[in-house]
Amino acid sequence: MERFGTLSFGRYGPLGAGRQxxxxxxxxxAIDLAQGMDELGVNGSYFRVHHFARQQSSPMPLLAAIAAKTERIEVGTGVIDMRYENPLYLAEEAASVDLLSGGRLAxxxxxxxxxTVVRGYExxxxxASDDPRGADIAREHFELFLRAIDGEGLAERDTSSPFGGGTGMQRIEPHSPGLRSRVWWGAGNRDTAEWAGRAGVNLMSSxxxxxxxxxxxxxxQAEQIDAFRAAWRDTGHTGNPRVSVSRSIIPITTAEEAMYFGGRQDGDQIGVIDGMRSTFGKTYAAEPDVLVEQLRDDAALQSADTLMITIPSQLGVEFNLRIVESFARYVAPALGWAPTTSGA
Structure with a gap:
C-alpha cells in the first residue's frame, strides 16, 4: 500500500436533536479535513458523486477549493457519473482543476x-439511451471526454473570428498535459475492469x-485487479497503472470510537443491486494491532497501491481527523505506507 486517503459521501441533512x-x-x-490530512502527509481526499441526493453532486468547485488550501494531497472523485456529464465541459473543468492543483487531480x-430517482440523467x-441503466450513454460520453483531454481537435476554427485566425480543428482549452494518466474508471465487475485496462486508464475497484x-x-476483487492488469499489458500499454480499493476501516483507540463502532465488525454481505446478486465488502473496526493483521490478509488491498477509507461524514472534522491520524500512525506504516513530504 503506497498511498491512502479518505472517500467521503459528503452527506448533509438532519443530525438529530434539532441539529442540521x-x-x-x-x-x-471537507476543506478543513483535507487541510488536516495534508499536514499529516495523507495522500488523497476523494468524494462520491450523487445527483438528486443530499451529497456531493458538483465536485469540481470543492476540489479546486481544497487544492488551493493544500500543498500535497491528491484531490479526486470516486466516482463522477458519466451519464450526467457533458464530456467537453467536464474536460475543461478537469483540466482547470488539474492545472490549479499542479497535477494533483485523481x-x-x-x-x-x-x-435515488428514475433515469435522472434524462x-x-x-x-438517447437504449440501455435501461444508461451504460451506453456513459461509455459514449467517456470516449469523447478522453479525446478531449488528449488534445484532439473537436471543432473547426472560424477563419473570420476576431479572437484568432488560422485554420484546422481546435482542441478544448485549457489543456493539461498528463491528465489522461490521472483518470480512473470505477469498476464493479471483471468485465468493466478489463475494459478499463484496454482503455488505458487507472482502476478504482468498487x-x-x-x-x-x-x-x-x-x-x-483481487482477481478483478489481476484481470485489469492483464488487459492493460495485452493491449500494449506501457507503465504501471494505479489501482485503488475502498474499505470501511475504523481504528478503535478511544471510548467514543468504541461506543460508535465497537462490535460493528462483520463479514462480507450478499445482496442484490441493479438486479444482480452482489458481494459487499466487510467493515473493519478494531484496535490498531488487530487491524494490521486483518488488512495484511486482505488480498485485494495487498494487490492495490491506493487505499480509500470511507469515513462517517456526519461525525465532523475532529472525529474523522482522529480516525485518519490513528490509521496513519498505528496501522498504515505496517502495511508499507510512508507519509507524503513533497509532491502529490
Whole structure:
C-alpha cells in the first residue's frame, strides 16, 4: 500500500436533536479535513458523486477549493457519473482543476451507482439511451471526454473570428498535459475492469462486486485487479497503472470510537443491486494491532497501491481527523505506507 486517503459521501441533512448539517457546512468541513490530512502527509481526499441526493453532486468547485488550501494531497472523485456529464465541459473543468492543483487531480468516473430517482440523467437532457441503466450513454460520453483531454481537435476554427485566425480543428482549452494518466474508471465487475485496462486508464475497484460465488470479497476483487492488469499489458500499454480499493476501516483507540463502532465488525454481505446478486465488502473496526493483521490478509488491498477509507461524514472534522491520524500512525506504516513530504 503506497498511498491512502479518505472517500467521503459528503452527506448533509438532519443530525438529530434539532441539529442540521447544511450543504455549505458539508463542503467547508471537507476543506478543513483535507487541510488536516495534508499536514499529516495523507495522500488523497476523494468524494462520491450523487445527483438528486443530499451529497456531493458538483465536485469540481470543492476540489479546486481544497487544492488551493493544500500543498500535497491528491484531490479526486470516486466516482463522477458519466451519464450526467457533458464530456467537453467536464474536460475543461478537469483540466482547470488539474492545472490549479499542479497535477494533483485523481478523476474517477464510471456509469455511476444506482440512483435515488428514475433515469435522472434524462432530466439533464441525455435521453438517447437504449440501455435501461444508461451504460451506453456513459461509455459514449467517456470516449469523447478522453479525446478531449488528449488534445484532439473537436471543432473547426472560424477563419473570420476576431479572437484568432488560422485554420484546422481546435482542441478544448485549457489543456493539461498528463491528465489522461490521472483518470480512473470505477469498476464493479471483471468485465468493466478489463475494459478499463484496454482503455488505458487507472482502476478504482468498487466497494462491491456484481459477483457472488461464495468466495470472500477480497479474493473476488483481487482477481478483478489481476484481470485489469492483464488487459492493460495485452493491449500494449506501457507503465504501471494505479489501482485503488475502498474499505470501511475504523481504528478503535478511544471510548467514543468504541461506543460508535465497537462490535460493528462483520463479514462480507450478499445482496442484490441493479438486479444482480452482489458481494459487499466487510467493515473493519478494531484496535490498531488487530487491524494490521486483518488488512495484511486482505488480498485485494495487498494487490492495490491506493487505499480509500470511507469515513462517517456526519461525525465532523475532529472525529474523522482522529480516525485518519490513528490509521496513519498505528496501522498504515505496517502495511508499507510512508507519509507524503513533497509532491502529490
Amino acid at each position: 448539517l447544511t450543504a455549505g457546512d458539508s463542503m467547508l468541513q 478523476l474517477g468516473v464510471s456509469r455511476g451507482s444506482p440512483e 432530466a439533464f437532457g441525455y435521453t 466497494t462491491l462486486l456484481t459477483s457472488a460465488d461464495g468466495r470472500p470479497f477480497d479474493i473476488l
